[in-house]
Amino acid sequence: MHAFRRPSAWLCALVPLVLSYGLAGCGGDSGEAAAPAPASTTASLSTEPESPPTASASPSTPVIEIHIVDGEVHTDADRVEVASGATIRLVVTSDVDDELHIHGADETAALVASVPTTLEFTISEPGTFDVETHDSGLLLVQLLVR
Amino acid sequence: MSRAALIAHGVGGRQDLPIPFELAVLGAALALVVSFLILGLAWKESRYRGDDSGLPLPEALTRAADSPWLRWTLRILGLVVAACVTLAAVAGPDLATNPTAGVVYVLLWVGLVPASLLLGPVWRLVNPVRTVHLLLCRALRLDPAAGVRRLPSWVGVWPAAGWLLAFTWLELVAPDRATTPVIRAWFAVFVGVSLVGAVAFGSRWFDRADPFEAYSTLVGRLSWLGRRRDGRLVARRPLENLDGLPARPGLTAAVAVLLGSTMYDSASASPWWARWTQESSIGATMAGTIGLLASAALVYATFAFAVWCAELVAGIRSHADAFAHSVVPIAVGYVIAHYLTLFVLEGQHTLVLLADPLGTGANWFGLGDLTENRWLANQPTLVASLQVAAIVIGHILGIVSAHDRAVRLFPARRALVAQLPLLAVMVGYTVIGLLLLFAA
Numbered sequence: 394m395h396a397f398r399r400p401s402a403w404l405c406a407l408v409p410l411v412l413s414y415g416l417a418g419c420g421g422d423s424g425e426a427a428a429p430a431p432a433s434t435t436a437s438l439s440t441e442p443e444s445p446p447t448a449s450a451s452p453s454t455p456v457i458e459i460h461i462v463d464g465e466v467h468t469d470a471d472r473v474e475v476a477s478g479a480t481i482r483l484v485v486t487s488d489v490d491d492e493l494h495i496h497g498a499d500e501t502a503a504l505v506a507s508v509p510t511t512l513e514f515t516i517s518e519p520g521t522f523d524v525e526t527h528d529s530g531l532l533l534v535q536l537l538v539r
Numbered sequence: 540m541s542r543a544a545l546i547a548h549g550v551g552g553r554q555d556l557p558i559p560f561e562l563a564v565l566g567a568a569l570a571l572v573v574s575f576l577i578l579g580l581a582w583k584e585s586r587y588r589g590d591d592s593g594l595p596l597p598e599a600l601t602r603a604a605d606s607p608w609l610r611w612t613l614r615i616l617g618l619v620v621a622a623c624v625t626l627a628a629v630a631g632p633d634l635a636t637n638p639t640a641g642v643v644y645v646l647l648w649v650g651l652v653p654a655s656l657l658l659g660p661v662w663r664l665v666n667p668v669r670t671v672h673l674l675l676c677r678a679l680r681l682d683p684a685a686g687v688r689r690l691p692s693w694v695g696v697w698p699a700a701g702w703l704l705a706f707t708w709l710e711l712v713a714p715d716r717a718t719t720p721v722i723r724a725w726f727a728v729f730v731g732v733s734l735v736g737a738v739a740f741g742s743r744w745f746d747r748a749d750p751f752e753a754y755s756t757l758v759g760r761l762s763w764l765g766r767r768r769d770g771r772l773v774a775r776r777p778l779e780n781l782d783g784l785p786a787r788p789g790l791t792a793a794v795a796v797l798l799g800s801t802m803y804d805s806a807s808a809s810p811w812w813a814r815w816t817q818e819s820s821i822g823a824t825m826a827g828t829i830g831l832l833a834s835a836a837l838v839y840a841t842f843a844f845a846v847w848c849a850e851l852v853a854g855i856r857s858h859a860d861a862f863a864h865s866v867v868p869i870a871v872g873y874v875i876a877h878y879l880t881l882f883v884l885e886g887q888h889t890l891v892l893l894a895d896p897l898g899t900g901a902n903w904f905g906l907g908d909l910t911e912n913r914w915l916a917n918q919p920t921l922v923a924s925l926q927v928a929a930i931v932i933g934h935i936l937g938i939v940s941a942h943d944r945a946v947r948l949f950p951a952r953r954a955l956v957a958q959l960p961l962l963a964v965m966v967g968y969t970v971i972g973l974l975l976l977f978a979a
Contacts, residue, residue: 465818471810497552519919520553521808530823532813537556539919 454480459533461487461526472535477519481536483512492527495536501527550644550717551885553916554808558923563977566927570934570969574962577938578955585947589783593765593773601772610664614673617665623903627896628726633719638896640717641889644710649882651751652874655758659765662755668730669745669752672737686741695788695860698736698748700796702729704835706750707800711807712827753793757867760784761936778940781867786860791846792839794866799835801873802971806830809979841964842866848960853949861948862961865940869965872933873972876926880915887911926976934969938962 455475460467475481485493491504493512497520502512504526516522522536603609628639654661663669676683709716709725716722736744745752760781767773784790806812807830816826846862887909894907902908915922941961946954 466814471814497554499552518553518913518916519556520916521556522553531817532810535810539556 454482456482456484457524457534459483459485459524461485461489461491461529461531461533463488464529464531466531466533468534470534472537474537474539475516477538478515478517480513480515483524485510485512485533487526487529489529491529493533494525494527496523496525498522550640550889551881553884555880555922555926556919557978558926558973558976560977562923562927563973566931566973567970570931571966573931573935574938574966577935577942578958578962581939581942583946583951583954585943587779587782587943589779590766590768592779592783593767593775595767596772596774598771601770604772605770613664614667614670617667618670621667623893623896627893628719628723631719631896632898634898635717636892636895636898637719638889638892639719639722641885641892643722644717645882645885645889647751648706648710648754649874649878650886651755652758652871652878653882655755656762656871657764658759659762660752660756660759662749662751663745666745666749666752668733668749669737669742671730672734672742672745675734683737683742686737686744687739690740690743690747693788694747695790696747696753696793697789698744699750699753700789700792702748702750703753703793703796704800704831705729707796707803708828708831711800711804712824712831714824747787754797757784757794757797758871760864761868761871778936778943781864781936781940782943784864784867786858786863788860790860790863791842791866792835794863794870795839795842796835798866798870798873798968799838800831801870801877802838802975803831803834805877805972805975805979806834809975812979838866838968841967845960845964849945849949849957852960853945853953853957855949857948862941862944865937865944865961865965868933868936868940869968870933872929872931872936875929875933876972876976879925879929880922883915884911884913923976927973930969930972930976934965937965941965 455473457468457473483493485502485504486507486509487504488507490506493502493504493510494500495512495514495516498514498516500512500514502510504510516536516538519538522538524533524536525531526533624639624642627637627642631637631639651662673683705725706729709721713721713725733744733749736748740747746756747753760783761777762780763774763777765773765775765780765783807827812830816823819826821829842863843859846859849862850856888911890906891909891911894903894905894909895901896903942958945958945961949957
């Protein structure tokens with residue numbers, strides 16, 4: 394009955410419980426990520442109307458194909474899991490001229506109407522990053538970098 | 540980042556990763572079990588004495604806190620910082636390098652929470668609008684506390700609830716909300732209305748209408764530091780401090796806006812929200828406005844209904860806002876869960892931007908030499924654990940506060956059953972909060 398006289402005692406017990414769960418459950422993934430610099434990215438950009446972009450991708454490179462038609466976004470998934478530091482390849486085809494932007498990673502690329510644009514980059518900091526268009530203001534896909 | 544990047548978003552680039560499903564379930568289960576344990580085992584008579592309680596701190600500390608030199612130092616500090624930011628907002632380039640949005644949305648709005656948890660209602664001491672009103676009154680030899688009319692008591696903190704909604708709309712919904720013209724326009728209207736309100740009703744207007752003061756006052760009630768009725772500074776348990784929060788009309792609405800707007804912010808960052816607004820014909824601003832209003836209204840309606848049910852069971856009509864204080868810890872838990880990394884990462888970034896508010900390559904106060912520490916961004920497991928802990932702890936503090944109030948107001952034999960509706964809505968808020976962290 395008097396065990397709850399001090400609610401703070403309960404809270405003190407609770408915090409380590411929740412914390413220890415999280416650390417024990419998946420402690421491995423926080424150890425190596427020690428990069429102190431802001432989400433560094435490397436990117437290359439190509440606009441190739443002829444060759445099918447998926448053909449040249451190595452199996453480990455996630456390729457995300459996105460089509461924008463009449464202001465609607467067509468993709469296989471709303472969210473794509475990506476390993477921290479892995480190369481990501483986006484292939485975006487819009488039916489109007491626009492600008493592609495990876496929010497939080499400072500990557501941009503011009504989109505020419507009906508021409509597939511390929512953007513390759515890496516994100517080396519964990520988090521959720523929005524891939525979006527600027528002129529039409531569409532969210533295309535979210536990258537979950539782990 | 541280009542200017543266009545500012546238009547689609549508020550501040551901040553990356554967001555936190557969704558929390559692991561198991562962690563969300565663990566948090567929800569803990570919240571549920573501990574709620575019923577509190578209901579069954581906790582004290583049966585009210586223990587909190589609100590503003591009568593607390594361990595008196597040395598008299599000298601109270602004297603120092605109330606001394607004119609400290610008060611004027613804080614007021615001048617508020618004026619100087621406000622002047623710097625106004626300069627950046629008016630004369631600085633409207634680019635992502637302009638510090639205005641970061642100062643308003645991160646340092647001020649989110650920063651109020653840790654500052655108030657640490658030291659109580661601090662914003663009323665630095666509030667530059669309050670200082671401008673005070674200086675105007677001094678110049679005209681008027682009493683700042685006296686207005687043309689008295690503010691009727693039924694008004695309560697309804698004006699603050701309205702301004703809280705207006706600010707969260709600017710922060711989360713307004714088109715181009717991170718650009719300086721939009722922020723300037725909002726603050727021009729806000730400062731204008733505030734000064735008119737203060738002239739009409741005296742400086743009490745700031746207590747009842749200023750959203751930043753209201754926020755700081757609510758969160759400051761969870762501080763260890765408080766004031767006794769006789770003005771003496773005391774150290775007291777946060778929940779005892781919270782118990783002293785006056786149940787003014789509109790308090791439920793104010794806390795509903797705080798909790799509902801954070802829920803909306805979380806939900807609107809999800810891909811399903813984006814899909815829905817992109818495919819609907821009403822446009823992003825209208826959809827966002829409806830979403831924000833609906834979130835706040837949902838919290839208000841569910842909580843008011845739960846209090847109504849509780850009173851029905853208890854057979855007693857109490858004050859409509861008598862339980863609203865117990866939502867404060869839940870809202871603060873949500874805010875910590877949602878904005879912790881934003882505050883740490885974007886807060887540092889904003890300080891660096893403040894070094895050069897006009898884009899002239901300046902380095903004011905040497906702020907440009909700060910190195911941003913990104914350590915927290917690389918600790919997703921720690922962040923997820925802190926998020927769940929904040930939500931669950933906020934929930935438990937809310938349940939304990941509501942319990943103490945219930946056993947005070949309600950007859951003993953019905954006090955426990957009467958709490959069930961309140962417990963149900965609080966568990967609901969917590970489960971929604973965890974779901975949003977997991978799925979949105």
